[in-house]
Amino acid sequence: MLLDMYASMLRIRLFEEKIVDLYPEQEMKCPVHLCIGQEAIAAGVCLNLRKDDYVFSNHRGHGHALAKGSAMRPLMAEFYGKVTGCSRGKGGSMHIIDVENGILGTSAIVAGGIPMGVGAALASSIRKDGRVTVIFFGDGAYDEGALYESFNFASLKKLPVVFFCENNFYATNSHQSARQSACRISEAASAFDAHGVCIDGNDVIEVYKATQDSINRARKGGGPSLIEAKTYRWKGHVGPEADYEKGCRPKEELLYWMERCPVKVMRELLLSRSVATESELAGIATSVTDEIEDAVKFAKESEYPPLSDLLTDVYAPVKETL
């Protein structure tokens, strides 16, 4: 399991770093919101999930999809605006979908995915299909009324859903303390008679355990939980660059969190406990790198959507009713 955690985090890290390298070529013509520094959350959560469990993500969603099992090819192709992309090039990096892996689409409206996630959980509960829904959202989305309306409903109906807040302390450049009176996100759960917990989002084991507990509750009909995981994004809100030079955030803050790099910490743990050797870890890195190179090649070589796609998919075809 520890090795799986490491591999999943590394897969996200290297994928995002590849985007950092490629973005200046200006071929990936869409905004990218990177999750470098926050990998422990996606990895730790999704290792608890079944393939058919639902995940609702947000604008910063590459890691969630990768951890949930999405292949790299359709993601990378989507970022390149190609017809082979997960959304046929119509969505770009903020609008990831992978229906087979339980991702029914991703909203770039902050908190837009939260009520929809509750809706998916409602569907599971009506169908009694045993699925759990995890909704990822940021500390910024915590400001939105949609969260409270949805949370109350989820709790009222004891829906199988986990509200997972990635608290990286900022919404674009606005600090949590400039937006929230209390800054104790997980405590909101008690107002809805739900389980709430605040954890270290850079500790993948802690993320895994906290999520396991909440998912068990949810599957057993115990209703929703709210997990707040504290973490930090290393890059600017959008794009491949760091943002401290622009005066958006203090550099010391970034350095503090880089010390607590989830990938590095796990690597050291694996080696010190002799769970894996250097060469085994190198082997994981090689296979991830191969997967990335393949995805980039695939994306670059794929075709753009034909112009006729401009007007397709606006409506679903109307089936003849019997």
Next chain:
Amino acid sequence: MPWTKVYSNKAEFEKALSDNKDLRGLAYKDALLEATSQMLESDETVFVIGEGIDDPGGVFGSTKGLHLKFGRERVMDSPLAENGITGVAVGAAVAGMRPILVHMRVDFIPLTIDQIVNHAAKWRYMFGGKVSVPVVIRSMIGRGWGSAAQHSQSLQSLFTNIPGLKVVMPATPYDAKGLLRASVYDGNPVVFIEHRWLYEHMGHVPAEPYTVPLGKAVTRRAGRDATIVAVSYMVYESMCAADILKNEGIDCEVIDFRTLKPLDMPHILESVSKTGRLVIADTGWKDTGIGSEIIARVVEDGFGVLKAPPERVNLPEAPTPASPALEKAYYPGKNEIAAAVRRVVKRG
């Protein structure tokens, strides 16, 4: 006149500046900033609120540094709570303030429709005129670089359907400054929509405070053969189209209506009566868009003036695609406007 002119590029404006020492050049975004700063300076009831307005970028430059000058009590960052904060601004307006609320993208306004449509627009009427709602809701249309379906919409026509609201879309730096001030002092809820692709456009902007009246169109270019009625960024594209058509011997009049509600129909009708031909260029979708309204009113108020069926230049009937291949095909511009004018001229 320098204040009605649309400069198609920086070089053209710089030439105008060197020819006329009285001109003062400012970018659209700086004109908005200057208007806001002057109102904050002179009027204690004015305050600005919005997500990220005090961050280093300052809403693409249009609120940059205002919090340093006027303090965070009057220039305040807001939680990500669009509907709630819009209601807060509406309530503050009813209580005697003049809030300028900023939603960085028009796409976030749908979250606030309840406060705008059910509250701001109706509050005065519902209470027999006892109170009014002097709030300005600034918002920006984004475009390009795969912004995609949720970050590039032009939703102005949602609001023109609602009595009690006014809807403004400035196309030049001069109008950005003057219309913003007029909107703040209009005394009614005004939805003020800016276009990101205009933000760097330069133009003549006097230093002192002034207003440009709401509900007044302006002729950007006089011509005999066809009238192009445009708004916001499409004014600029229409001017370019008129240049292209001039070389073909088609002389276009370009009218910028500036305010979508109220609409300056006398001005538009006067031009259409002269040319007999009408093309409308809007940044949004076609169905029940502002072009539908303009054509309806031309027919209602000036039945018989048209020599040929009018045309509308709009976005295709689909959300915005992310892919650069599709995005390029998505946006109409000067060529589509010119083609529409040619067709209209050919038909009568």
